Amino acid sequence: MVKYEEDKNDEGLVSKATSYRKFRPELLFTGIVILILVAFSCKVTIQERQKSFLDSAKLTFIPADIQHLWGILSPYHVQNTYEDPPPECSVNQVNILHRHGARLPELADQKAMMASVKKYQKAKGYCAEELQFLNGFSYDLGSESLVQLGAEQSWSSGVDAYSRYSNLVDKNHLPFIRVSLSDRVVMSARNWSAGFHECSRQYRPKISVYIDEGPHSNNTLFNSNCPNAHAGDKQVDQWVDIYANPIAHRLNSAAIDLPENLTAKDVFYLMMMCPFESVYHREYSPFCGMFNITEFKGFEYAIDLEQYYTTGYGQDQGLGRVQGVGYVNELLARLTNRTVKDGTQTNHTLDDNKHTFPLDKKMYVDFSHDHLMTAVYSAIGLFNTSRLDPTEINQGRSWRSSEIMPFSTRMSVERLDCSARTPGRFYNSWSENVNMKERNGDYVRILVNDVVQRLEFCGGDKEGLCELAKFVDSQGYARSNGNGDFDRCGYEPSGDISLSALSASLSSSIPNLGL
Structure with missing residues (x-):
C-alpha cells in the first residue's frame, strides 16, 4: 500500500512537493488572495463566481497561447462558461x-529531462541570448x-461543484x-472536499472508497x-x-563546443521543462523562451498522439478504450439505478455492496x-472525429489533450428530469409553450471542462441532451464488455479484495489530513 507524506500550506491545502528555491512570500500572498477571492465568490451569483474563478485561476505570467499548447501538462482552463440546462x-x-x-x-520523465538538460549544459557557451540562463x-x-497549483485547482473545483449542484x-x-x-489522487480528492466544505459552510464530504493500484487489483479508476x-x-x-x-x-x-549533439527526443524533454518549471515555481x-509557438504546437501534438495511441482510439485491437469499459458500466448502473453488470x-x-457502491446518491x-x-472518453464515444496521423498534424482534430485532459480535468455526466409543460422563462399560463422543446422524461448531458458535448452517437440535440434510454443503448461496447477486447488484455486478477481487508489496509496507510 502507499504511504503518504504531505505538506499543508497556510490555507490548509495539501501538496507533497517542496521547493528547493528561496522562499518567496509574494507567491504565498498571491495564493492566499486567489483562495480568498474564490471563497468570497461563493456568496455571489454563480455567474459572477465563475468569472471570478476563471480570472483568478489564470497563470497570467504565461501567455495563454503557450500554456494551452502543453497537452496534458496544461493548467486547468475552460473553453466555455457553464451552460444551464434548458428551462424545462x-x-x-x-x-x-x-x-x-x-x-x-x-x-x-524526470530522469530523461535531467539527462537532456545536463547534456546541453556541457557546451562551453551559447550564441543566443535566450540560452544564457543555462550557464x-x-x-x-x-x-x-x-x-501547490494542483492543490488549488482541486480546491477550486470543489467550490465550483457546490456552487453549481448545491x-x-x-x-x-x-x-x-x-x-x-495514489498520493496525488487522494490529496486532490481531499482538497476538493475542503473547497466544497468552504463554499457550503456546513458539508464536509469524506472519501468513501480507496481502490488499490496494484497490477492485479481490479480498479475502474486506473489503467x-x-x-x-x-x-x-x-x-x-x-x-x-x-517536428523536433x-x-x-x-x-x-547555437551551442559552442557541445560534446554531443542534442537529439529530437532531447528537444522533446527540454520542451517538457517549460510547463513543469512554470507550474511548480509559478513563474x-x-x-519556454527557447521555443516558439509553432514548435509548441508540435510538442502538443506529440502528447496528443501519446494519449490517443495508449488508451485512446488508436491503440491496437481496441486495448485502449476497453480499459474504460468498467467505469462506463458503473456509470450506467448509477444513471439507471441498477446493479453493475x-x-x-x-x-x-x-460494486455489489450498497455501502461501497450505493445507487441512491445524487x-x-x-x-x-x-x-x-x-x-473512458473512448469507450463512451467522445472526441472521435478523425484519426491522428503520426506524420502530420491533424489540424481539425477534436482530440486535443490540452483542452480535454489538462491537469484537474473533470467530466460531468448529468442526469436530467425534463417536463415539456414545466413553466420556465419560455413558458407562461397565457401563451402556448411554442419555444420549449417537447422533452419529457430522463435525459443525459455530458460536459468536459464545462464544454457541452453534442452526443451525436445517441441522437443528442444541439443543447447536448440525449434521452437516457438512447444513451444506454448507445453504450453497446461497454455493455458487451468491450466486444471481446478485454479477453485480449491478458489480465489475471488476484481476486477482489475483501471489505475487511480494505478497511484494515486503509486505516494503516491513509493519514487524516485534517481537511
Missing part, C-alpha cells in the same frame, strides 16, 4: 470523473508529487467520493488491468523525429488519472 429540465444526479491536480514529472541553471524538480446536496445526500490509491496493451511510444517517436529534428539542429548550432520558466475490471466485492465524484479518463 433540472439536474437530479451528477457523476464527476476528475483528474488529479498539477503534479511534478513522473520518474521516467547557471540547476535542476530542482522532484517527481510524481502534487504541487440543490443536490443535504445532510443525507453528500457527495460519494472514490479515489484511485493497470490490460498488460498486453502497449504505450503509444512508436507513434510519438515517429512524430518527434519529424529541425529544433535540435537550431539548438546544436515563467526560461525554458460488467465482466472487465470492476471490483465486484465493492452526486458521485471519482478521482483518477489522465490515461484512465482517456480510455
Whole structure:
C-alpha cells in the first residue's frame, strides 16, 4: 500500500512537493488572495463566481497561447462558461470523473529531462541570448508529487461543484467520493472536499472508497488491468523525429563546443521543462523562451498522439478504450439505478455492496488519472472525429489533450428530469409553450471542462441532451464488455479484495489530513 507524506500550506491545502528555491512570500500572498477571492465568490451569483474563478485561476505570467499548447501538462482552463440546462429540465444526479491536480514529472520523465538538460549544459557557451540562463541553471524538480497549483485547482473545483449542484446536496445526500490509491489522487480528492466544505459552510464530504493500484487489483479508476496493451511510444517517436529534428539542429548550432549533439527526443524533454518549471515555481520558466509557438504546437501534438495511441482510439485491437469499459458500466448502473453488470475490471466485492457502491446518491465524484479518463472518453464515444496521423498534424482534430485532459480535468455526466409543460422563462399560463422543446422524461448531458458535448452517437440535440434510454443503448461496447477486447488484455486478477481487508489496509496507510 502507499504511504503518504504531505505538506499543508497556510490555507490548509495539501501538496507533497517542496521547493528547493528561496522562499518567496509574494507567491504565498498571491495564493492566499486567489483562495480568498474564490471563497468570497461563493456568496455571489454563480455567474459572477465563475468569472471570478476563471480570472483568478489564470497563470497570467504565461501567455495563454503557450500554456494551452502543453497537452496534458496544461493548467486547468475552460473553453466555455457553464451552460444551464434548458428551462424545462433540472439536474437530479451528477457523476464527476476528475483528474488529479498539477503534479511534478513522473520518474521516467524526470530522469530523461535531467539527462537532456545536463547534456546541453556541457557546451562551453551559447550564441543566443535566450540560452544564457543555462550557464547557471540547476535542476530542482522532484517527481510524481502534487504541487501547490494542483492543490488549488482541486480546491477550486470543489467550490465550483457546490456552487453549481448545491440543490443536490443535504445532510443525507453528500457527495460519494472514490479515489484511485495514489498520493496525488487522494490529496486532490481531499482538497476538493475542503473547497466544497468552504463554499457550503456546513458539508464536509469524506472519501468513501480507496481502490488499490496494484497490477492485479481490479480498479475502474486506473489503467493497470490490460498488460498486453502497449504505450503509444512508436507513434510519438515517429512524430518527434519529424517536428523536433529541425529544433535540435537550431539548438546544436547555437551551442559552442557541445560534446554531443542534442537529439529530437532531447528537444522533446527540454520542451517538457517549460510547463513543469512554470507550474511548480509559478513563474515563467526560461525554458519556454527557447521555443516558439509553432514548435509548441508540435510538442502538443506529440502528447496528443501519446494519449490517443495508449488508451485512446488508436491503440491496437481496441486495448485502449476497453480499459474504460468498467467505469462506463458503473456509470450506467448509477444513471439507471441498477446493479453493475460488467465482466472487465470492476471490483465486484465493492460494486455489489450498497455501502461501497450505493445507487441512491445524487452526486458521485471519482478521482483518477489522465490515461484512465482517456480510455473512458473512448469507450463512451467522445472526441472521435478523425484519426491522428503520426506524420502530420491533424489540424481539425477534436482530440486535443490540452483542452480535454489538462491537469484537474473533470467530466460531468448529468442526469436530467425534463417536463415539456414545466413553466420556465419560455413558458407562461397565457401563451402556448411554442419555444420549449417537447422533452419529457430522463435525459443525459455530458460536459468536459464545462464544454457541452453534442452526443451525436445517441441522437443528442444541439443543447447536448440525449434521452437516457438512447444513451444506454448507445453504450453497446461497454455493455458487451468491450466486444471481446478485454479477453485480449491478458489480465489475471488476484481476486477482489475483501471489505475487511480494505478497511484494515486503509486505516494503516491513509493519514487524516485534517481537511
